[in-house]
Amino acid sequence: MQNQNLEFPVLIGDIGGTNMRFSLILNQAGEQMAISTRKVNDFPTIEEAIHQTILPLIKAPLKSLFLAIAGPVTGEVIKLTNCNWVINPRHLMEEFGFNEVFIINDFEAQALSTIVLPQKYLEPIGPINTATDDTKVIIGAGSGLGIAGLTYLNGHYIPIEGEGGHIDFAPQSEEDFALYPFLKKIVGRVSAEELLSGRGLLNIYRAFCDMRGATPTIEVPEVITSEALTAHEQQAYDTVQFFINYLARLAGDFALVFKAEGGVYIGGGILPELLPLIDEDEFRQNFIHKQPHEKLLEKIPTFIITHPRAALVGMESYVHQPERFMLDMKGRFWVHSPK
Incomplete structure (x- = not known):
C-alpha cells in the first residue's frame, strides 16, 4: 500500500x-x-x-x-x-x-466517505448517534450489493474491499424457510445480492406471490417500493419488510466479521428511500440478535448514508x-x- x-x-x-x-x-x-x-x-x-x-x-x-x-x-x-x-x-x-x-x-469509495460526510447525511438507526475511529463496515443495496470495511491504523484510514454481497443467504425465521423454495436460485444457491438489490426486490416479490398463489402484477423494483410506501399492495409491502429485516441481519453479520465497533454504514440507492418504513427497534433487534455476542453488537451504531454522491x-x-x-x-x- x-x-x-x-x-x-x-x-x-x-x-x-x-x-x-x-x-x-x-x-x-x-x-x-x-x-x-x-x-x-x-x-x-x-x-x-x-x-x-x-x-x-x-x-x-x-x-x-x-x-x-x-x-x-x-x-x-x-x-x-x-x-x-x-x-x-x-x-x-x-x-x-x-x-x-x-x-x-465503489464501496472502498463509500468507506472513505464515512469519515468526511457531515452528520446531516448520516441518519442513525437506534439510540446511538455518534461513531469512533474504530473499524467500520459499509454495506449498500442498489443494482447490486456492495460491502467494504474501513480500519484506522497508525494515523491512516485503510479501506478493505470485498465481494461479501455474494455470500449465501441463510434462512432463519419461519417466513424465511417458507419463502426459500420459491426464491430464484443461481446454480443451486441464493446469494445475498439476489435478495438485497433491485433485482432482489423482484425475486422476493415473485416468491411471495408464488407462495401465496397470487398473480405478480409488478415488473420493476421502483414500483415495489412505491406500492410498499403507500401500502397499496400486500406482497410489495411484505417484500420491503423482508428486505429491511434481512439487510439488518446481514449488517449485523458483517459487524461481527470486522468487529466494527466504529459503526455500520448503510448506503446504496434503495434503503434511503425506505426510511418511512423502517421500524428502528425491529431493525436493531435483527441487527443485534446474534448470541453469544449481543452485548458487543448493542454498542455498535448503525447509520443510513443519505448523501446521493457519497x-x-x-x-x-x-x-x-x-x-x-x-x-x-x-x-x-x-x-x-x-x-
Whole structure:
C-alpha cells in the first residue's frame, strides 16, 4: 500500500450498475465542477460517456482519472459486475491523454466517505448517534450489493474491499424457510445480492406471490417500493419488510466479521428511500440478535448514508489529502508510458 498525489485536473467517477456520477477537481485549492448523474445504459462505453458528458465542459486537458467501479478491480481489462461496460485503463490514457488512472471498488469509495460526510447525511438507526475511529463496515443495496470495511491504523484510514454481497443467504425465521423454495436460485444457491438489490426486490416479490398463489402484477423494483410506501399492495409491502429485516441481519453479520465497533454504514440507492418504513427497534433487534455476542453488537451504531454522491465525497477527500489514507495500488494504478 502507498499514497499517491494525483495530478490536477482530476476527473473522478463513481460507476455503478445503473448510474454514473462524475466530478472534476480542478486544483489543490478545491475548485471543482459537479456533473449531473446519468444512466450507464445511456452510453455504450465509458469512452463514449466521457466524450459526451465531460469533454464539452472542460477547457484544460485532464491529467488524472480516479474511478470507483461496481466490481472487483482485477487485470488490465476490467468488467463491471452489473452492467455491460468494460474498462481498459491503458486505452483510456491513449484516448483522453490521462497521465495516470487509478481504479478502486465503489464501496472502498463509500468507506472513505464515512469519515468526511457531515452528520446531516448520516441518519442513525437506534439510540446511538455518534461513531469512533474504530473499524467500520459499509454495506449498500442498489443494482447490486456492495460491502467494504474501513480500519484506522497508525494515523491512516485503510479501506478493505470485498465481494461479501455474494455470500449465501441463510434462512432463519419461519417466513424465511417458507419463502426459500420459491426464491430464484443461481446454480443451486441464493446469494445475498439476489435478495438485497433491485433485482432482489423482484425475486422476493415473485416468491411471495408464488407462495401465496397470487398473480405478480409488478415488473420493476421502483414500483415495489412505491406500492410498499403507500401500502397499496400486500406482497410489495411484505417484500420491503423482508428486505429491511434481512439487510439488518446481514449488517449485523458483517459487524461481527470486522468487529466494527466504529459503526455500520448503510448506503446504496434503495434503503434511503425506505426510511418511512423502517421500524428502528425491529431493525436493531435483527441487527443485534446474534448470541453469544449481543452485548458487543448493542454498542455498535448503525447509520443510513443519505448523501446521493457519497462515493465522490470520499474520493474527493483522498485526492486533496492522500496522506490521510493508505490505498492498495498494486494492479490498480496505471501510469502513461511515452513511446
